[in-house]
Amino acid sequence: MKTLLLSAMCVVLLGCQSPTPMDQSPQSRAAVGEDGGRNRNSQSHLVRGERFTNPTFIGVVENGALRIVLPKSALSGSHRFTSIAMQEARPPETGELDLSKYEGRAIAIQGHDGGSWVYSARVVDTGGPIVTALVRQLDDQ
Secondary structure, eight states, X not given: OHHHHHHHHHHHHHTTOOOOGGGGSHHHHHHHTTTTTOOHHHHHHHHHHHHHHSOXXXXXXXXXXXXXXXXXXXXXXXXXEBSSOTTOSSOGGGGBOOGGGGTTSEEEEEEEEOSSXXXXXXXXXXXXXXXXXXXXXXXXX
16 A cells, blocks of 8 residues: 555656756757667666656655655755755855745655755645645655
8 A cells, every 4th residue: 555655646746747957958868869769778877867866855844844755765864955056166055945935735856965965956846735645644654
């Protein structure tokens, strides 16, 4: 039952998500190659690589912070989210995302995981009452 619930939630939260900027990048188009996309190995490698470098964090905002439910690897430790790029010469706190406007709601944030800070972070989706209830249910398990 947990697996079914988790799968359904991922489809609901991530299924309607617009393409990521990397999907439209020159590297992504180059990976498809001159063969019009018939070389699927290089394309799937890029998509798989982006998932690890730019994971999607799913959770519920409580007290202005995201309580992460997925990915499971992010459960150990706290994460803060900033809109600035990793290589910018300023503190990440200067671009910290204000999540208070999403208080009590499930959201999905994508960005570059740099440990305790997630850089170039942006909210890619927000859940309504049903999705929020499902995310809370996952967190309770």
